[in-house]
Amino acid sequence: MNPRRSRTRWWAWPSELAKRGVLGMNSRNLDLLMRYNPRTGYSRLDDKLQTKAICQAVGIAVPRTYAVVETHRDLGALDGSLRQPGGFVAKPAQGSGGRGIVVVERRDGRAFVTTSGDRLSGEDLTHHLAGILSGLYSFGGRGARALIEERIGVHERFREAAVGGTPDIRVVVFACVPVMAMLRLPTRASGGRANLHQGAVGVGVDMATGRTFGGVCGGRAVRRHPDTDAAVGGIAVPGWENVLETAAKAGRALEMGYIGVDLVLDAAGHPVVLEANVRPGLGIQLANGAGLWESIRRIRPPQPGVAGAPPPSQTG
């Protein structure tokens, strides 16, 4: 590391960022999303139910679906699905950025206790689901279906470094090749959610070894988890090759050229795909301290618009 590296700079010049291969939002939208993600395929990823069905069809593990709520009338018939011993996750089938997700760990009498310790009554939960149905958390306010699915617990390797929720692994996949990954650790500030802009900690993962390094939280570099003070670097993600293979497989099955796959590890260490993002965020570059173009440039993609086919040759 350069010992003279200044810590007080307020901005970088565009040429410096371009040299480091940093991907900006405009470039992501014009050069990657528009060229490699065909518009017709967006619904496959925006609708989590479709994503799960496609993944299951090619043998990728996904959380079990307990119930799908389509209309307000269905809300009354839910009681059985909500009595799962391991808790459950209620989320909009169409939504992004972690919005509208409620993770219930267990029941306590008539109340539902979330992973961040909040207690919800049956009425609270029904109201939340009604909000999902009315399109509160979905794109353009369109009505969405609500999904009740299996809750995957925290793997023991991450237990010290996560608070109030399950950490997940975001892998950015370009032309079916994983190019960058980060481990996202929930915090108290994020309410147990694992999205960076909601306050979670993002830690870079070495693509070759699966070991974490660095770490950012709220845009600032962090070395330890803000709540537990556990070191976020140096964690070895179990079954890393399996994680990468699963992400690549998902990219191929979903037939999109530039996506972010979110996975969690179940208790046995097997990767489970939660969802895939058709507009993956740029914060992963901060977590890894590297630009996405650096890795993407090395891959010769198939013709623009022909997504999902493995590239003819690749390095790195």
Place this chain on the structure above:
Amino acid sequence: MRDHRAAWLTVLALLAAGGVCLAIRAGAAGGTAVLPVLGEQRSPPVRDTIAVLLLAPVGALVTALFRNLVGIRTFGSFAPTLLALSFVHTDPWIEALLLLCVMAVGISLRALLGGLRLLTVSRLSVVLVAVVLSLAVLVAFLDVRGLAPSAHGLLLPMVVLTMTIEHFHVSAEQDTPGAAFVTLAGTLAVAAVCASLFRVRSVETAVTRFPEVLLLVVAVLILVGRYRGFRLVELWRFRDLAGNPEGGAG
């Protein structure tokens, strides 16, 4: 690339069309010959309404510049434009005060409504009632003191304010309150810039006398839409990436 060429051709065509129209009409009769349909012979309310319509694309351009070049987040692509248009002929301080008061009332009410467990459409409508009442009361109060904003603009902010309040609330709950405030501040800041631009006499005169100027606006919008460089905010956000690479990068 085919789409690159198409974009540039469209831009050039628009510039040419707009430029030629302008040249012809500005040359003829010293610029006072306007399209009879839009002209200055209209009655003041109609003229004002047409002015508001023609200024809207200018606001859209300003918003696009702020979002794609600067990187400021706003609630909705058109909220800043509509907010600015509502009070075009009003004193800026009055306008700011009106907006802030109504937003404060709306946001507080929306926060309280959470406890009632209403369905979405119902809840949005209650916020609308609050917005409408606040606007009506404040405008009537200002009118008594002779400071009322022009009438035609007031219908515009109803819906925008209601939806902005709703987006703010959802963002505060689902993201973080800090992020919601930043986005709200961004929305109001861009609205303020649009409003100051609208107030410049020559801008309003230009679009009402020479509506073909809007063709030039479209040309610039196309260019902005093809800009693939960094946003200003990203120069700050990714500043730490510009140094030497850290160890361990894969």
